[in-house]
Amino acid sequence: MDTFTIALWALRLAFVLLIYLFLLVVVRALWRDLRSGIVTAGQAIGRLVVVSAPEGQPAVGTSFDLDAVNSIGRDVNSSIVVEDTFVSAEHAMLTFRGRAWYLEDRGSTNGTWVNGQRVETYLPLGYGDEIQVGQVRLRLERPRVA
């Protein structure tokens, strides 16, 4: 075997090896990324982000982490306290059952709305839907992942 054949062979292998080096670096990055994203118990399963609040309470942009059962209202014992003139003390209930979120109106004076549609009894929700209680609008979003 002359030197050229050997050199060509080395070049060929170097090319494939460099591709595998690329893959190795990427896979290490993927692994780190996956490790950092592991969801631990006790973490929120969703969040409500305040889209608009004319009376300034809660402030626009505030994000509430959600549990499986959340009460929305003016009462200080609600899991999501919405300080607004048109919100009842016990206004609505947001629950996660099985596969979907459900919003239930708890007999509020001024009603609960989803994407401009009034909630008569209860309504299933998807991430990205907008809830309105009183004058406050909140958007349901996925939990934040690190």
Place this chain on the structure above:
Amino acid sequence: MSSVRGALHRVGIRPRLRRREMGLLLLVGLALVTGWASLESHRAGALEIGDLTLLAVYMGTIGIIHVTFVITGRRMDELLLPTAALLGGLSLLLMSRLPQGMASQSFFGTLLPLAPLQLVWLVLGFSLLGIVAVFVRNDGWLRRYKYTWAAAGIGLLLLVFIFGDGRGGQLLTLRLGPLSGQPSELLKVILVVFVAGYLAENRALLTMTSSRIGPIRVPPVPYLLPMLVMWGLALTIVVVQRDLGAALLFFLVFLALLYAATRRASYVITGLTLFAAGGYVVYQLFWHVQQRVDIWLNPAADPLGAGYQVLRAMYAFGRGGVLGTGLGAGLPQVGGAPAIPAIHTDFVFAALSEELGLLGGLAILALYGIIAQRGLRIAATASDDFRALLATGLTLVIVVQAAIIIGGNLRVIPLTGVTLPLVSYGGSSLLVNGAIVGLLLALSDRGADPPPLPSRRGSLWRRLGRRARGLGGRVEEAVS
């Protein structure tokens, strides 16, 4: 330097280094130069690096895109661009190695042969990727007009049915004056946008109710309608356009999205049953489908006719072995033409596997695996259903298409003519896949805008109205 940064800050742009992307791109560049040297040395019969112009233009484009991302300071995924760049680079290496007369097109009077032509498409495709990633900050225009998109897609399909150019038995190409393109490439993106929008809107209803037929739980019948429409669309594409690959791709991606949105196996089972039934009927009725299946089962029955390409591809895989023949050393010419007629479109995987061997083939599979992981990860961290489903669909369009054509090359499934995304020769394919990766990058941006609020017009009046109502409410409270 600091004054430049200050000026950028004043217009709201904060440059942000993307070290991981930069490192990976340097590695891609090094690998491609090595590959180029290996190819040129084999050609010249002596150690040589050859003319690096094509490669320099390609890597330069990618570098400019990287710098743009850095300057705009977007917090986007850093692994997708290098992965796409490596696939595109492999494409460029392969195209400059194939006979240059396989495809040619004139741009502004100069006739470009295969490799420079592919370079032009790669540069345009990656530029589109960069433009989409940087400028698409808001998905409202995709989300809101989903039925308009669907109508545009079906209109596009009808145009092909009526004005299509039926070369090679398949009705794929649409010619409008000097421009020509394959609308089914664009159609797949449009359909993903529509299906993602439809499912995001009706997701809750789809998961909530179900009807029963006997002992089997069946999805609610009204919501099955779009599924039937998609099924009909796929069958129409098979029958009228004779494009089995596109039909398979559309239906599989649709089913996967339906499952992602509802987590209901019953939809998938219903869909696959429909698919099997439709497939059987089409197989019985149409000879071109029968022919594809027959070639798949026994390519040696007609070795010089229908089974020629598939058989040649199998020889190519065999010749490649584990380490491959080396770039430039594979694919003996048969009478001045390459052994496989569609080597630059349908059979790029066979060509690369011959020259880079099993190792190279597995690496290409791994690259698509990386795209799948990144895309689905972007979907998993998306802030709402539409973005999640859009990211899932876009990822699957690339990965499922790659699986369909690689499976066809390897004779795992019947061969259907679709391109290997980002590698095959072809303008439409590269542009659309560039746009898809760009959209995925835009969706991965953690600083992206939330969906838009309703128009702000007349907000002064509305604010005054709200004030008045607030005041009224307080008066009411005080009185009561």
